[in-house]
Amino acid sequence: MASLSLKKVSSAWIITILTLFICAIVFGILMRLNQGNDIKLSPNGFYTLMTTHGLTMIGIWTVAGMVGIQYLLSRYTTVSAKLNVFALVLTIIGVIMLWISTFVGNFHTGWTFLYPFPFYIAWAKWATPLFLWSLAVLGIGWFVWSVGILVEILKKYSLKQAFAWQHLSKKDPEVTTPPFILIATVSLVGIILCLITAVILLILFFAEYYSNGSFKNDPLLMKNLTYFFGHTLANEALYLGVALLYELLPEVSGRPKFKMTWYIALAWNFTMIFVLTAFFHHMYMDFVQPLGFQMVGQLASYFASIPAAAVSALSVIFLVYGNKIKWSLTNILFFIGVIGWMIGGIGAVIDATISNNIVLHNTLWVPAHFHTYNAMGNVLFCLAFFWWVANEFAGSQETTKSHKITIGLMLIGGFGFVLMFYIAGAASVPRRFAFYPNELQIGMTTATWAAFFATLYLIAMLAIIWEIVRKCIRVFYSS
Amino acid sequence: MYKGILFFLIACLGFTDAISDPGAGYNLSEEKGLYAKIADVPLNTGSGNIRLPELYQQTPVMLAFIFTRCTGICNPFLLHLKDNLESLGSKEKFKVLVVSFDPADSLSDLNKLAYRFGLQDNDQWIFATTPQISKLVNSAGFYPVWDSSRQQFDHDALLVGIDKEGLITKKLIGLRDVKSLNWMIRSIHDEFMLSYPLPRENMLFSCFSYDPVTGKKSPSFGLLFLVLPAILTIMLLVWFAYQSPKWRLKSAQEIPPAKN
Structure with missing residues (x-):
């Protein structure tokens, strides 16, 4: 059972995340309007928004999953609300530092802050160290939090049980590992690993920055570390959302819980391993990287995505198909989220195939796939949890209220928005352009339409978020 | 709390600004x-x-x-x-x-x-x-x-x-x-050219060593940094594997039964 303090801190998290989410969507819409030549931002202003939008989105939807994991973990083991508060405080400090570095200091390297861009000072001199320190603060908070949640799992389950290895050798083992525990463990281990990578990356950045040029970094090493951290974090964040789905979808649909099977255990253990090497697909254009690494990148991209996605999609289809389901906003969001995850995943696998990547590399196809599995995948998984938990705070799960208009707006807005990216990407329109020259008219047209669809998505989100936040605020007044 | 956050930010800004000179090291x-x-x-x-x-x-x-x-x-x-x-x-x-x-x-x-x-x-x-x-x-x-x-x-x-x-x-x-x-x-003549900076003297950790005469690459010390996160995580997990029985024993009274 979740304690009142856990409910309060979870509410604080949800309100913080959703507030930042709305801001970040607005930044995104402004960027697309600028690319569509509908408004005029300075190039620096565009890249400042791009940097803030990217980092904010990747950060909030990672912690959103962790909030959900820790809350639901209270069903299985004791969880620490203090740990949650610690992570929240460091996250707020980190985000404030980050936004000061971008909006006041005008730091604008993009969310990947790819080496050596942070050292090409085209902004306030203090913005580079402040930006790097903001990441350090966020990284420390999340690292301690992830390790803490893992420890909470290990209070109840041994390491082998947490990884569900007993299910690989026995059909009916003595201790059954819930899929939620397995996926949470796999994702947390991945997050811990990529946060350690981030620490190494930041140490190397600081070493160069503070050595006044007597120490230099290897761009290839820094790029490998950046994507090891960034790509892995983005994937693990999604898997945290999937863990929430495994725990809540059957429950809110009035169906029996998902049972652990050998193939679910195998799929997620494989995913844990392969997702760690899939980042090599970001290095295809780095011709100095040995060919073997590039091949690992392609194969790992297939092996990392297919088992977990296929097993999860089939599990959800079997749960829904031919069964009487109690539909509510929670399971509708989960269901649409699975569709978004699948579409985005297919887009990712297409791009991760070397022969395709030669054409699609750094085109709008890239934001197309990651916006699909985030905006229409992970965001919806976490939002489903937020909706469910807000109703739990309010004391009853709403199943009758109609949200048809909201869902309709979200579907048209969300998929319309990503479709514009796919169309432009397929037409080889480059990404990360503040504005498009006349030769890339399709980039401008699709950007304007994308801004329109994103506005519909924003309206739907505001409708859902308003209700969630209203219910979360009430928790602070309960005793 | 707000005073603390404000103090922290000012301290960070002051500290980093005081000890850094980002322009000094770059001759590009x-x-x-x-x-x-x-x-x-x-x-x-x-x-x-x-x-x-x-x-x-x-x-x-x-x-x-x-x-x-x-x-x-x-x-x-x-x-x-x-x-x-x-x-x-x-x-x-x-x-x-x-x-x-x-x-x-x-x-x-x-x-x-x-x-x-x-x-x-x-x-x-x-x-x-x-x-x-x-x-x-x-x-x-x-x-x-x-x-x-x-x-x-x-x-x-x-x-x-x-x-x-x-x-x-x-x-x-x-x-x-x-x-x-x-x-x-x-x-x-506007031809596309592949280029990548070569490891330099003050670059301690590069992924590969490159011999410009033979064109051959060999793994270098920096590659260890790519393996290090995995090694540290495995070490952490091994440590957890030894420690977790103690935690389970210690918190056995507090934990609700597992829902399967």
């Missing part, structure tokens, strides 16, 4: 100002007065800055460039424009210089002065400093590659080999 001169347009200036040449755009619009240009009284790098620089271009025997069409940045130089001084190098009848080479040298050197990112005690300029040996649109596509500083010159020729 060859990469500065690339794809900027070279200034439109008039040129006085042996065959008459023209404007620089008239030149690069016909064929791409390699622009070299020298001064005729130079007792330092200028002569070796031009000699090296001439020898390398001859040995390269490139069939690509381009001009080599040698411009004096010393206002004291006249066209006749430059013609004498061309004669000394045996280039006076070479159509590929153009020796010129310009009344707007400041504008030209600024647009090229070339900043000679007058040393009155030696009566000489302190300056780099800079070769600037300009394509047919007048964009600076590449810069080479110093006496460079044929390979570098070949890159410049390709770049001024």
